[in-house]
Amino acid sequence: MPVGRAWRAPWPPVDARPGPRERSERHEQSKVQIGATRARSRGKDDTVSWTVIIPVKRLNVAKSRLRGSLPGVDLDALALAMAMDTVSAALAGPVVGRVVVVTGDQQAADAARDLGAEIIADVPDAGLNPALAYAATMVRPRGGSVPGVAALAADLPALRAEDLTDALRASEAVASSHAGPVRAYVADAAGTGTVLLAASPDAGLEPCFGPASAAAHAATGAVELTGAWRTLRRDVDTAADLRDAIGLGVGPRTAALTGRRVPEPATVNDGVHAGHSGFIRPGSAPWLAAARRWLRAGLSR
Secondary structure (H helix, E strand, O other), X not given: OOHHHOOOXXXXXXXXXXXXXXXXXXXHHHXXXXXXXXXXXXXXXXXXXXXXXXXXXXXXXXXXXXXXXXXXXXXXXXXXXXXXXXXXXXXXXXXXXXXXXXXOOHHHHHHHHHHOOEEEEOOOOOOHHHHHHHHHHHHOOOOOOOOXXXXXXXXXXXXXXXXXXXXXXXXXXXXXXXXXXXXXXXXXXXXXXXXXXXXXXXXXXXXXXXXXXXXXXXXXXXXXXXXXXXXXXXOOOOHHHHHHHHHHOOOHHHHHHHOOOOOOOOXXXXXXXOOEOOOOOOOOOOOOHHHHOOOHHHHHO
């Protein structure tokens, strides 16, 4: 049985806010989930194992800058589609040993689990950085220093596994050239945000996501990685960003909602995710037919 399907948390309703008792219970549940696969230490190519953490907001508050700019589009469905295309691409990366989704959204948790990701409940429920910091402590043994941990943005619908792989290997190269612990980051296409933050095995994650996060990460000593990696850098916050992502070629769930082209998948046959595509399989979750009807003016302007 795939690790990600081995346990299902009793998630609260989407709009619920957990109290102290519920937070404690969810913390214990997260430890059970993550402990099941902590021993996995090698990537699919038997070199380095990265644990990639992807934070997914509650769908009803995600992509706030897109809301109102794409009339007729189900933004909850679009946010989920982009996140799951991101998860699938990460799962296909040969240097990725585990993909962990931290979220307080039941639908997102179920969808990510179905793809093979592990789930951590967003126990802090206090925003992106507390969620990532909490997840980072959960995926590493107490007092332990392995594996390398990376935080990856959830809004990368055009992401190719090879771009993520190259960036993580670049982070490894930077770490090998430094005597001490190293953190490295990849800025978004605009150069101001962050799409990937990677911490070497001896380094803490120390996430500083938010406005001007690239500068914030640099200020804390993280090293900027400067490869092209167009599909990794193309996060989606606005309708213009979405047009650019579509031009690069989005994954199948995002394409199903937009009616736009899908890139060729990169298939992995490694005995762990045999036959797993770099993009998720269409039809693994129901989508509202209305969400397929895009106003072309909203995307072509």
